Amino acid sequence: MASISLKDLSIIASEPLFHDLSLVIADGDRVGLVAGNGNGKTSLLRVIAGLAEPATGDVVCSRGLRIGYVEQDVPKALHAMTMRDAVLDAMPAADRETDGWKADVALDGFETPYELRDRLVGELSGGWQRLMLIARVWVTEPDALLMDEPTNHLDLAKIYQLERWLNTEARGVPALIASHDREFLDEVTNRTLFLRPGTSRYFSLPFSQAREALAEEDAAHEAQNERDMKEAGKLRKQAAKLNNIGINSGSDLLVVKTKQLRERAARIEQAVRPTHRERSGEIRLESRDTHAKLLVGIENLTVTTPSGQALFKIDKLHIFQGDRIVLLGQNGIGKSQFVKLLRQAIVAPGSVVGIKVTPSVVLGYTDQDMSQLPPDDTPENLISTAFKVPDARVRSLLAAAGFALEKQGKPIRQLSFGQRARLGLLALRLTTPNFYLMDEPTNHVDIVGREALEGEILQQEATGVVVSHDRSFVRTVGNRYVLIEGKKLKDVPGPEAFFEFMASATQSDR
Secondary structure, eight states: OOEEEEEEEEEESSSEEEEEEEEEEETTOEEEEEOOTTSSHHHHHHHHTTSSOOSEEEEEEOTTOOEEEEOSSOOGGGTTSBHHHHHHTTSOGGGTTTSTHHHHHHHHTTTOOHHHHTSBGGGSOHHHHHHHHHHHHHTTOOSEEEEESTTTTOOHHHHHHHHHHHHTTTTTSOEEEEOOOHHHHHHHOSEEEEOOSSOOEEESSOHHHHHHHHHHHHHHHHHHHHHHHHHHHHHHHHHHHHHHHHHHHTOHHHHHHHHHHHHHHHHHHHHOOOOOOOOSOOOOOOOOOOOOSEEEEEEEEEEEOTTOOEEEEEEEEEEETTOEEEEEOOTTSSHHHHHHHHHHHHHSTTSSTTEEEOTTOOEEEEOTTOTTSOTTSOHHHHHHHHHTOOHHHHHHHHHHTTOOHHHHTSOGGGSOHHHHHHHHHHHHHHHOOSEEEEESTTTTOOHHHHHHHHHHHHHTTOOEEEEOOOHHHHHHHOSEEEEEETTEEEEESOSHHHHHHHHHHHHHHO
């Protein structure tokens, strides 16, 4: 039987990430690993994979267990290899010639086009690079899987495909999967580990059910804390009264009683565990007003590839104040090209024939790669110079967004992807736009952050266009949906029919 046992495991970075973690992952276990950005998910996976050491505790695996670890980043050494060779590279050198067919079988599991298999890894899209990393691990025939954000950069079709692969081809392999995609976790896991600096919590339930159970536990714990602190307060008041009486009367008995009451109060206070609070930083938006009702008008626009090949046509699309339009469509159909055209039209009014922008429009833009962030700049300098913010407020804003002081002066390229995402969203807030153009804004953002962003978009009654493969996010923020289909853009009542089509399309492809 394949199993991984964690015994009293602790990991410390600049501060404790978690401690005394004990659990067993065995056959049939699909564990969703949930925590805020920078709170220890990758560190835990690396310790289990044998790539790092814990501060305390042990990882004990069943004899001969082969662990397959799917990391977030593509090793630079693979960029110059073809996709197929990168998968072959994971196999023992002696087996590559005789068992090279296994690389193609692993790539077949994700319906990899043959022309992509001979393409250099560095030239692949982020989604295909991600699937290549999974195939690299799968070709080693692992007994257990560790996966770090496997849906990052995947389009919706590939997310459905990965869900199906995990539930069919990899069904018998125990797995620990770190992800911020709520629906994906519900589809592929049957257990959930909430990693916390204090006491981590483990439930034999998929994410949504586990989260409800955790919320109930947290509420009960907070209520118990309140009762305990009230009891401790009463004991201290009684001790104070007895102390005064004892001093005035000179009673040694009352002095002893006073000491006992204070000790009881102290024991109760020491036993109180603080209620958990996510510490990944706040996400807020701020919008400015506009009196215009129609912000963007699009008529007779043909969206093309950079080389001029027609992708789809928009006969008429008017974006009114309060419209939160979610753009739906299969991968490669032209969503990103449309976003680029729309951005160009807003930044340089009159530059795109077929798009008219109201002069009062102020754009807030973010994309999945956070390309608007200069990689060699630092967070503190970016916020200070781009938004004319005083130094003291810069530090305060960055701290509130989850940046420790030592991170504020580091080059942006050295930040984690989650930190870059939060910096991009802070810059979006400071722009105070009245029109949002967001291409995969939740990439690398943790679950609490995604839900905070959803809440801010709704509270600000934001206007704009969103492209996202996060199904929960799409359902929550959209109040208008447009679909690219048959080389035309059309309004649709909601996203569900498109989701069902994508799920059935990937099923029929197999």
